[in-house]
Ligand SMILES: Nc1nc2c(ncn2[C@@H]2O[C@@H]3COP(=O)(O)O[C@H]3[C@H]2O)c(=O)[nH]1
């Protein structure tokens with residue numbers, strides 16, 4: 370097929386069909402303007418992979434929702450004589466969602482079109498566009514204009530709790546809160562850190578996180594805040610040296626610096642610059658750590674500059690160990706070490722302390738489900754978006770597809786029930802044995818999350834059985850949030866409840 374034929378064929382198939390294009394070896398090709406020409410003896414194969422496109426992209430829920438909104442509006446008008454603002458807002462959200470589905474943007478969701486021309490999967494020097502730079506400078510100005518003294522006692526206390534809601538805070542405010550963490554742990558006095566240097570360091574850290582769905586600055590903030598909360602909850606200040614606390618908090622802060630949104634498996638399979646540079650050994654974690662020390666190598670950002678060389682060496686060694694420990698490929702190795710030590714744990718033993726510090730960073734890194742559901746669930750949507758993006762790219766490039774990232778294999782609840790059962794609970798249970806006070810703060814919320822996602826999984830299966838069809842594993846619509854309530858939850862709530870949950 371020549372390109373014109375291709376588009377003619379697509380037009381003939383009509384808008385209700387999904388087409389996929391394959392090369393002679395059976396690889397799915399990206400239908401995009403950069404498509405290479407084929408020759409007479411290398412045919413492209415065009416296949417209709419799904420019909421009734423409209424019903425996939427226009428979930429019945431959307432019609433249902435519009436109908437119910439209309440119904441609700443007429444009832445409210447009968448009572449109060451006009452359409453309340455909240456209903457107008459909902460109508461415009463539903464309308465904008467419909468427009469999104471009708472446009473071509475959603476095609477990238479389905480792995481059909483993907484502009485991966487400037488995809489950054491290697492640590493090339495970052496040359497942000499002016500607008501990004503401007504945005505950052507605005508954040509910097511706002512951050513520097515706020516004083517940590519403005520942060521009230523109430524917020525300082527709340528900052529120590531795992532129920533802290535990151536979604537309520539802007540980036541500049543998060544930077545101030547990070548500054549509060551360093552000051553309230555007395556790091557500035559203990560390590561002679563000048564406030565201006567701390568602010569420069571925090572700002573540079575912020576600039577070195579990418580705007581990607583999950584491994585972004587907000588994730589860095591959440592992990593650091595959880596670490597901070599754990600330090601207070603477990604009273605670690607009385608058990609470890611302040612230098613170890615500095616290592617743990619700074620490792621949490623730096624642990625995903627310049628994450629490109631594609632994991633180690635991808636780096637290795639795609640033979641990216643990172644994989645080449647680090648010989649396939651934890652390429653990402655090595656990179657995060659190297660970026661951290663790159664930032665610290667600038668004198669104006671070097672919060673460690675007033676330390677003795679021995680202290681510096683200790684901190685550098687500790688941070689390298691903690692950041693490299695976040696590679697999930699080493700999860701069992703590290704957890705098993707901790708399991709052996711836990712019954713005889715000794716806070717004065719150097720090796721014991723080292724394993725505990727790694728465990729604390731790991732727990733903080735994967736602690737979203739320990740937070741209230743309204744905070745945790747949007748994080749899962751972000752993670753799945755990054756996962757699906759990776760598996761779509763893997764399919765397009767003909768690389769092995771990472772199974773737990775494959776939109777054709779995982780559903781939102783199944784991804785979570787497995788992760789909670791096999792990763793979170795074993796890890797959190799072990800830490801709780803050493804610090805029983807953590808049970809209510811991290812273990813119980815995770816157990817509740819497991820029930821929540823098991824219920825969601827059951828409901829999905831029942832719906833499938835009722836309808837006798839396979840439900841799409843992860844519907845586009847599930848991502849639309851209306852006042853923090855997912856469409857699916859919304860569908861299940863009564864119209865009267867709707868007005869109360871949406872605000
Ligand atoms: N399914 C699932 N995976 C998670 C969750 N939180 C963290 N992870 C995974 O755990 C990994 C920790 O290291 P990475 O940041 O590389 O990538 C993270 C995700 O792959 C979660 O809530 N659900």
Ligand SMILES: [Zn+2]
Pocket residue numbers: 588592624625734
């Ligand atoms: Zn992380």
